[in-house]
Amino acid sequence: MPHVKKTPTRAAAKPEVASAPRPPSLVRRIWDSAVLRGPIVPQSDRDRAFVTVHTLLLHLRPVKVPARAIRFTHTFGLGGASLVLLSLLGLTGLLLTLGYQPVPGTAYESVVGIERDVMFGTLVRGMHHWSANLLVLVMVAHAARVFLTGGYHGPRQFNWVVGVFLLLLVLVSAFTGYLLPWDQLSYWAVTISTGMLAYVPLAGESLQRVARAGTDIGPRTLVVFYTLHTSIVPAILVFALAFHFWRVRKAGGVIVPPPRDGEPVDDEKVMFLPHLLVREAMLALVITAVVVVLAAAFGAPLGDRANPGMSPNPAKAPWYFMGLQELLVHLHPIAAVVIVPAVALLALVLLPYITSDDEPAGAWFLSPRARQAALLAAIIAASWTVVFIVPDAALSSRLPSFSGTTGFVARGIVPLGIIAGVLVALARFVRRRHGLTPNETVQAVVVFLFTAFVVVTMVGVWFRGPGMALAWPWQGGH
Amino acid sequence: MEPDRRRSLRTLWIGLVAIATGQAGWIAASFLRPRRADASAPALFVAGPVDGFDAGSVTAFPDGRFYLVRLEDGGFLALHRECTHLGCTVPWDAAQHRFVCPCHASQFDITGAVLAAPAPRPLDTYAIRLENGLVKIDLSRRQTRQAFDASQVTS
Ligand code: HEM
Ligand code: FES
Numbered sequence: 001m002p003h004v005k006k007t008p009t010r011a012a013a014k015p016e017v018a019s020a021p022r023p024p025s026l027v028r029r030i031w032d033s034a035v036l037r038g039p040i041v042p043q044s045d046r047d048r049a050f051v052t053v054h055t056l057l058l059h060l061r062p063v064k065v066p067a068r069a070i071r072f073t074h075t076f077g078l079g080g081a082s083l084v085l086l087s088l089l090g091l092t093g094l095l096l097t098l099g100y101q102p103v104p105g106t107a108y109e110s111v112v113g114i115e116r117d118v119m120f121g122t123l124v125r126g127m128h129h130w131s132a133n134l135l136v137l138v139m140v141a142h143a144a145r146v147f148l149t150g151g152y153h154g155p156r157q158f159n160w161v162v163g164v165f166l167l168l169l170v171l172v173s174a175f176t177g178y179l180l181p182w183d184q185l186s187y188w189a190v191t192i193s194t195g196m197l198a199y200v201p202l203a204g205e206s207l208q209r210v211a212r213a214g215t216d217i218g219p220r221t222l223v224v225f226y227t228l229h230t231s232i233v234p235a236i237l238v239f240a241l242a243f244h245f246w247r248v249r250k251a252g253g254v255i256v257p258p259p260r261d262g263e264p265v266d267d268e269k270v271m272f273l274p275h276l277l278v279r280e281a282m283l284a285l286v287i288t289a290v291v292v293v294l295a296a297a298f299g300a301p302l303g304d305r306a307n308p309g310m311s312p313n314p315a316k317a318p319w320y321f322m323g324l325q326e327l328l329v330h331l332h333p334i335a336a337v338v339i340v341p342a343v344a345l346l347a348l349v350l351l352p353y354i355t356s357d358d359e360p361a362g363a364w365f366l367s368p369r370a371r372q373a374a375l376l377a378a379i380i381a382a383s384w385t386v387v388f389i390v391p392d393a394a395l396s397s398r399l400p401s402f403s404g405t406t407g408f409v410a411r412g413i414v415p416l417g418i419i420a421g422v423l424v425a426l427a428r429f430v431r432r433r434h435g436l437t438p439n440e441t442v443q444a445v446v447v448f449l450f451t452a453f454v455v456v457t458m459v460g461v462w463f464r465g466p467g468m469a470l471a472w473p474w475q476g477g478h
Numbered sequence: 479m480e481p482d483r484r485r486s487l488r489t490l491w492i493g494l495v496a497i498a499t500g501q502a503g504w505i506a507a508s509f510l511r512p513r514r515a516d517a518s519a520p521a522l523f524v525a526g527p528v529d530g531f532d533a534g535s536v537t538a539f540p541d542g543r544f545y546l547v548r549l550e551d552g553g554f555l556a557l558h559r560e561c562t563h564l565g566c567t568v569p570w571d572a573a574q575h576r577f578v579c580p581c582h583a584s585q586f587d588i589t590g591a592v593l594a595a596p597a598p599r600p601l602d603t604y605a606i607r608l609e610n611g612l613v614k615i616d617l618s619r620r621q622t623r624q625a626f627d628a629s630q631v632t633s
Contacts, residue, residue, distance in 0.1 A: 188566065192581055195564030210510070309540045311566040313580035328564075328596055329582055407598070468583040 048273040060245065061276070062253065064269040069256045070276050074149070074364075077283045078142035079248075084284045085135040086237070088291055089173075092128040093230065100180065102226035104219050107182035108305045115302065126295030132174050134291065136320050139167050147351075147446065148374075150361025150439065151255040157352035159247040164348050166244060169237050171320060176229040178318050179222065187306035188315040190225075191217055192325065199333040216308075257362040314468045322460035323453050329468065330392050332412035339416065344449075351446075359439045370440035373430040377444040380426070381451035389459055393470050423448065521618040528611050536570045536588065542617055544604060545570060545577075547588055553631035556615045557590045558602035562622075568601070577601070591626040599624055606632040 024032070031040075035055075042048045049063045068074070099118055101110040114121040143163060146152055152160035179190045194217070197208040213220040248254065259265050270276075303312075317325045327336040365371035423445055430436055430444045465471025523542045531537060531548040538545055538559070547555040557577075561568045566581040576593055577586040585594035590601035600623055605616040623630065 188581075191566065192564045195566075198565075309543075309567055310569070311580045315566055315581040325582070333563075333596065333598060411595075466580070468581065 042273070045271055048271050052273050058273065058277070060249070061272050062249070063272055065253060065272050065276055066256045067268040067270045068259060068263070069254050070270070070279065071257065072279070074257050075145060075254055076141070077280070078138055078145055080280050080283055081138045081287050082135060082142055083241075084287045085131045085138060085291070086170075086241070088127060088131040088288065089135065090234065092124050092131065093234075095124050096128055097230055102180070102222050104182060104222055104306075107180065107222060111181045111183075111302060115299075122299050123292070123295055126299040127291050128177075129300030130291050130294040130298075132177060133319075134287075134294075135170060136174055139170055143167065144450070148365055148443070149255060149257065149363065150359070150366055152352045153355065153357045153359075153361055155251040156247075156255070159244060159251065160352045161349055162240060162244045162247065164345075166237070166240055169233055169240060173229060173233045173237070174320065175318060176225040176233070179217075179225045180229065181302055182222065182306050183303040184306055184310075184312050185301060185303040187217065187308070188311050189317050189321075190221075191311075192315060193317045193321055196324065196328070196333075196337040199337045201334065201338065255362045257364075258360070313466050314464055316460070316464070319457070319461045323457035326389075326456045326460035326464070330389070330411075331415055332408050332410075334408065335412035335416055339412070351442075355439050355442050356437075359437055361439075366437075366440050366443060369434045370436055370443055373434040373436055373440065373444045374447040377426060377430065377448040378451040381448045382455050384422075385452045385455040386459075389456070390470065521616060523615040523617050525613040525615055528608060528613055531613070534588075536572075538570065542615065544615065544617070546613065546615070547590075549588065549631060551631075551633070553633035554606050554608070554613060555589060555631055556604040556606050558604065558620055560602070561597060562599050562601060563597040589626045589630075600626055603630055608632060 038050050038054060039047045042051050052058045052061065052063050096114065099110060099114040099121065101107055111125070114125055118124075146160065146163070175190075175193065179186045194208055194211045197211055198204045200207055209215060213224040256267075316322060324337060324341065327340060330336075331340070360366075365374055426448055427441050427445050431441045434440075436444065459470075462473040463470055465475050523539070523544075525531075525537070525539060525542075525546050531546065531554075533548055533552055534550050535548050536545050537547075543559050545557045545559055547557060549555065559567050561579040561581065561584055563579065563582055563584050566579050568577040568579045568584075568586065570576075571578045575588065577590070579585070579597070582596050583594065584592065584597035586597065586601055587593050590603065592598075592600055602620045602622050604620060607614045607616065
């Protein structure tokens with residue numbers, strides 16, 4: 001029991017024995033008092049449990065975890081990856097604040113200065129950029145994993161809601177950060193994104209003025225975005241994250257997958273230290289390396305200084321809002337920027353409460369037949385989305401315009417009605433053809449919508465050229 | 479008597495906390511409310527002599543954020559340069575004889591009327607005054623419209 005420090009007392013009690021163990025060195029005593037009071041390199045499970053419980057960071061984790069739950073392909077470590085990227089953002093962001101000046105007259109120049117005059121400035125800025133973009137991707141993937149393994153029922157219901165909130169916070173972070181370089185890209189991306197707000201019925205104008213901190217994007221916008229980006233949102237994020245992790249722990253960790261064929265059915269557990277900790281540390285190192293390599297190879301983009309008189313052609317929102325911008329080409333603005341996002345967000349938040357808690361969960365895609373149905377839904381969604389987008393774009397000048405009530409019906413209510421009809425038909429079809437349970441049916445529908453959204457986003461990001469006309473990615477313009 | 483007093487004291491406290499919370503919320507909300515638009519911009523913008531603009535011409539005034547249009551019949555229109563869709567700056571494409579928005583491909587004709595969606599309405603206008611042979615534009619108030627009609631033209 002190396003962690004019970006009785007040695008000094010015993011040594012004092014028997015001073016006459018020549019071979020008495022030496023009292024611990026001063027360094028060792030300071031170390032013991034400050035950190036562990038235990039073995040530095042634990043040798044037994046008992047020691048490992050002691051270290052786990054008695055270290056500030058490690059004590060947030062359980063001593064033992066279910067063996068099947070730490071299988072890499074069960075979670076792909078996506079939640080941990082998000083945390084690593086967030087930490088990288090915090091560290092690189094703090095460094096950037098030392099060189100950045102949030103005033104339109106100097107913001108762009110200060111970023112140029114960071115790139116040109118600061119040792120490793122380009123690397124740090126590149127790491128911040130790549131971590132931010134990867135974080136959005138990884139968090140979406142994390143949410144997809146939780147959804148597809150059914151990890152949002154029962155005690156995990158509310159943590160799903162917290163996760164949605166975290167994703168929104170990160171989008172706000174990424175978006176407010178986007179404006180800071182004050183180049184053509186950022187200025188117009190923010191103009192367009194905040195321009196979408198004007199379509200919210202009744203409150204649109206004032207919402208837009210709140211988001212821009214004025215009627216136009218100017219010095220006040222920059223200060224507000226900077227403060228949100230570097231203080232307000234990070235502060236909220238830290239608390240929301242802590243709550244998220246605490247609830248994971250309270251729910252007994254991640255959902256445990258059922259045993260694979262031939263695997264023992266028992267609930268074997270393994271020590272957190274070293275099995276899970278080592279994997280997590282490895283993942284953190286790999287991700288950091290990926291970010292450093294991307295940053296060194298590609299850096300972060302910086303266009304010309306912002307020029308309010310000239311929109312670049314084409315002008316695009318940040319990629320994670322390109323799905324919305326693409327919808328705007330096809331749908332009436334109220335449908336594209338109010339109805340679709342509001343319904344999607346509401347559905348996302350309510351998902352745990354409108355699905356069944358009693359069905360088995362934990363396996364990817366819930367069951368083999370549900371996996372087939374989900375695959376089918378994804379294929380239909382991807383192909384149909386393309387089939388709808390291309391002719392709609394070609395005909396758009398001849399289709400009814402967006403103005404007036406007719407426009408709202410023709411380009412809003414009708415297409416949304418068709419989509420709703422398709423979803424109902426799809427649900428019935430897969431349910432009957434594949435014999436799905438209610439949750440598996442919901443899964444197919446969500447996979448359909450998510451795939452369509454991904455395709456729409458990809459079209460906007462890669463297949464829109466000058467004038468936002470459809471174009472091949474290699475024809476330039478993005 | 480005692481319980482009664484306790485109850486009213488408790489109500490009083492709850493009321494005070496509610497009032498304090500309301501005040502704090504009000505202060506925060508007022509602080510965050512966007513300020514009134516700058517009134518510092520000059521209201522009357524002098525574009526130049528009437529004869530300086532050819533019929534069928536479009537002249538950009540970056541400082542005033544508008545285009546001065548002279549129609550074939552000699553009438554004037556001042557068009558706000560922001561696309562009514564999402565606020566991009568629309569350039570005049572002389573070759574195609576129309577305004578083409580780079581952001582989502584809206585197009586407007588020389589009067590600002592929508593030729594191609596997604597813009598929901600024509601470009602906004604400013605009132606024009608022709609005084610002493612000069613074209614003056616009143617930038618203090620932007621006018622929205624649902625369609626183009628001849629009454630919007632100053633001649
Ligand atoms: C949730 C985490 C965060 C995200 C998603 C994020 C995202 C971004 C993005 C997308 C940019 C624009 C840079 C570019 O891509 O070219 C940016 C810039 C910046 N960020 Fe962050 N950031 C985060 C956290 C932070 C934190 C915690 C700080 C500091 C306390 C910070 C400080 C800055 C500064 C000073 C800039 C301007 C410098 C530049 O544009 O290179 N960020 N951020
Ligand atoms: S801003 Fe002009 S078409 Fe969207």
